[in-house]
Amino acid sequence: MRKLLLYLIIISTGLIFVARLFYLQVYNTSFAALSEDNAIKVLYDYPQRGAIYDRNGKLLVTNQPSYDVMVIPRDLKPFDTLEFCSILKITKDKLIKRLKKARVYSPRVPSVVIPQLTKDEYAYLQEKMRKFDGFYIQKRSLRDYHTTNASNVLGYIGEVNDVLIKKDPYYISGDLIGMQGVEKTYEKELRGLKGIKRIQKDRFNRDIGPYKNGKYDTLPVNGKDLTITIDEELQSYGQKLMENKRGGIVALEPATGEILALVTAPNYKPELLVGRKRSPNYTKLLRDTIAKPLFDRGVKGAYPPGSPFKAITALIGLQEGVVDTQESFSCYHGFRYGKNGKLGCHPHRGPLNMIPGIANSCNAYFANVYLRIINKQETPQKGIDNWRKHAESFGLGNYLGNDLSSGSKGLVPTAKYYNKAYNYPKHKWYATATVSNAIGQGEVLATPIQLANMTAAIANRGYFYTPHIIKAIDGQPINIENYTTPKYTTINKEHFAPVIEGLHQVYTQGTANALRVEGIEICGKTGTAENYTRVKGQRMQLTDHSVFIAFAPKESPQIALAVFIENGHYGSRYAGKIASLMIEKHIRGTISRTDLEDWILTHSLEEEYAKPYSGEPFKINQ
C-alpha cells in the first residue's frame, strides 16, 4: 500500500488533468469563440449596393452615403454625455439604453448606437470624435431613389434584426438587408460581399498588425446592378391613373412573362423608407389598416375574379368537348336551377352561342357550360377536381413561383373543400351548388397578377412564362430556366381561336365597345365582382369590384394585363377604361383620348370607400 499510493496519486492527477483539458478544449467550445473576440479585431469594408434600372435602362435606385455611430462597449471611457447627446440630438436616457443593449449584445463586437447620420451631422461629429473613446463611425450606403413609384416592386432595405443575424452569419448588427420586393429577392446579388480585415491585437487592445499577414482577409466585392422588367413610364402612368382608387394593375409581356407594370394603390413614395425616417414612416403606413398602403394588391389581393373567368369556363368546355362554338343557350334574365336557385343576368339579346356569349357576358350560357363540365364525370367530386386541374394550368389557385417577395395563392376550390363545407358524406352536394364558379364568383379567388398571367396564357394561345421581375444582372440577360421555359395549359391550341374572337367582340360590339382604341385590336373581358365585408361584425355587401382583363394586339400580343378596382362598380366603368389607357400608353406611347384620361384622373372612389365606415346606411352600385 505504501508503495502503491504514489503511483495512484500520480496517475489519477494525470487523468484529472486530461479530463479537464478535454472539457476545456473539446467539449466546451465557447473558449474558442472568446479567443476570437479577444485577440482579433475584425474590420468590415462595405461595398456599394447594386443599382437598379428599369427595362429601358432608366436609373431607378442608386446609393447615397450614410454614417452610423458604432460603439465597442468594452473600449468605452467616461465621456461628456451631454455634449454627445446634443450633437446627435438624442436624449441621455435613450443613449444609456442603447449602450446597455450594445453591451448585452457583446462587449467586444461593435453595435450601432445611432444609425444613418446625415452628411451634416457626420461632418460635425467627425471633428469631435477623438473625445469619445470606444465610438467610431462606420460608413455605409443608403438607397437613393430616382423614382417616386414602384415602391411595392423595389421594396426597401433596413437594419438586420437579431433573428436574421442568428440565421445567417454573414450579417452582423447594423448591416442593411433587403426587406421587401426586389431588394429582398435579389439581396445576394445587390449586396455584394463585404471585405473583411482581421487585425491581431495584444492584451492592451493595440493593433499589432494584420492577423496572419492578411491571409484570411478578403476584399469587398461590389454589388451587381439589376435591370428589372418594369417599364417605369408605364408604371408611373398606371400609378397616376390609380390615384384616389384602391386596387391593382398588373401588365405582362406575354412573349416573355416579364412584368411591365405592377401597380398597387394606394402606394407610398419609396424614399419614405430610407434611413432614420424609415421606422416612424413604416409605422405610420402599417397603422393605416383601412387603406393598407403596404399591402401589395397586385400580388397579394385575392379577389373574386368575376366575369373574366368565363373565358376559362369556355376553354375548359371546348377542351372537354361538352359544348361547341355553335350551340346556343337561352337566358331568362339569368339561369335558374333547383327549387329557387337563380344566377341573375343583365338584359341582352338571346339565345346566344359562345362568341356573343363572351361578348355579352351571359351568365346563363356559362352556367350551362360549367354544369356540363362538372357533370361529365361520374360524381361532382371528380368533376370539380377535373375542372380544377384545367384552371390550375393557367396559374390559378397556387403561387406562381415568381421572384416577387410576396404573393397569395388565390383559391380554386377542390372537391375536398366542398366535402368539408357540406359535411360530406353526411350531406350530399351537387354541381349546381358550385355553379357560381362558372362566372368567377362563388369560391374562386385570384390575384391581379394571376389574372394577368391567365390573360397572357390566352394571348399566347395556350402557354405562359412565369411572370418575373428580373431582366438582367450586371447587364447579362437572365437565363433562369423557370422564366425561360413556357408552361403549357391543358387546353389545346385550336380552342383558343373562338374564345379570343369572343374577347375581341367584347370591344367591337360587347360590354366594352365604348373603350375601343382606333388602330389597336384589343381583346378583353369586363368583370363585375360582388363582394362583402364585415363592419363591426355585420356582413354587408359593398359596391361591386370593377375588373378587367385585356391583351393587345390580337395577333402577336405585346401586353396582357389585369386591372382590379375595389368597389369600382361595373367592369367597364373604371377597370376597362384604365386598361384601355394602359394599352394605348404601352403600344403608342401617347394618349389620344384625353377626355377618357381626364375622366379617370378626376374621378375618385374615396367617397365610396368611406361609406361602410360612416356608420350610416348607404346604397351600393350607384
Added chain:
Amino acid sequence: MAKSTIVAIDWISVLLFLLLVGFGWGNIYSASYSNEAFSITDFSQPYIKQIYWIGLSIALIIITQAIEAKFYERFAGLIYVFSLLSLLGLFLFGKTISGATSWYNFGFMSLQPSEFAKAATALALAKFLSDMQTNIKLINHQLKAFLIIILPALIIIPQPDPGSALVYAAFFFPLYREGLAATYLIIGVSAALLFILTLLFKPLWVVLVIALIMVLILIKKRKQKPKYSLYLLTIVVIAGFCFSVNYIFNNVFEQRHRDRFNIVLGKEVDTKGIGYNTNQSEIAIGSGSWIGKGWKEGTQTKGGFVPEQHTDYIFSTVGEEWGFLGATIVIFLFVGLLIRLSYMAERQKSQFSRVYGYSVVGILFIHFAINIGMVIGLLPTVGIPLPFFSYGGSGLWGFTLLLFIFIKLDSNRVNEW
C-alpha cells in the same frame, strides 16, 4: 566518466527529460518571440537566454555524473547548511524582482537559491532518515525530520514566495514511504477538506453537520460502549479548526489570497481583475481545440493575453498551439517520468538513494500538479514553475541537479552493498 557509468545510466528518464526540455523551449520561443530575426547573441530575448541555460545545464549533468556517488551522501549535511545560508543571505544581498526578494544578481545573470534548496533539503532528509540510529516511528525523530523540511520553507515564505515554500509539502512522500504513520495523512487530508468546506459554507454549518453525523454514529454504536470523550474532543478540535480557518481567512489572509481561493471555489466570477490570469489561460487553452493552432500560430499567445506565459503559464501555450493532443502528450510525458522515477526509487538498495528518489518524485509531482492545475483553472493561482518546461535558469538548473543526482545514485546502485 567510466564506461560502466554510461551503461548504468537510466536512459529512459534522460530521454523524457530531453523531450520535456526540448518541447519546453519550443513553447518558450513561441510565447516570447515577436517577429524579430533569430540572433543567437541577442540576450534580451528569453528564448535565446534559455538556449544558454539549457547548454549550461548539460554541463551540469556531466559534472553530476562525473562526481563520485558517495560524495552526495557524505556532503549532504554540508550542502544543506550551505543552502540555508544562501537563503538567509538573500535578506542582506537579495535582489527584488516583481516583489519577491529571491534572487542573487551576478550582473550577467540572476540565481534563485530557493530552486537549489529543494535538492539540498532532499539530500539532507535522505541522509537523516538513512542514519542507522534514526527511527521515523519515534516522535523525537519525526520532529527532527520536520525541522529539516520546514527550515528552508520558513526562510522562503517571507521573501515572499509562498508558492516555493508550499513545495516542501512534497517531502511527505518519502516520509510516508519510510513508515510515517498514516494518521498524519488522514489528518492532513481531513484538514484540507474542512478548510475548503469552511470556505464554501459557514463554519457553523460545517460543525453542526459533522456533529449531527457523529451523533448518528453514536446512536448506532451505543451498545458497543463508545468512548464519548474521544468523540467530544474530535468535535471540539474540528470546531476550533473551522472557526480559526474562518478567522485566519478573513482577518490574516490578504485580499488577493482570498480572491484566489474564491475564484477557484466558484464563489466569485471576475475575468478582469485577479481572475484575469486564469480566465485568459483557460481561453487560450480552450481555443486550442483538438490539435491546436500550430506552433507560433496561437492568437492568444501572440497577443500576450496570458501573463507570465513563458514562465509559470507556459502550459497554456502548449494548450493553444498544440491542442488537446499536444497537452495530453505533455501530461503523459510528466506522468511517465514520475512513474519511471518512482519505480527507480523503489529499486534502490540503499535507504539514502530511496529517500532521495522519493523526494525527487514528490518535488516534481507537486510542481507538476500545482502548476498545471493552476493553468487549467483547477487550483488557485500559485506562482511555481513547470519543471523543465518553464523559462528560467535557476529553475532549470535546480530541477536538472535534483534529477541527475538521483540518476547518478541510481546508476551506482549495483555498487551499493
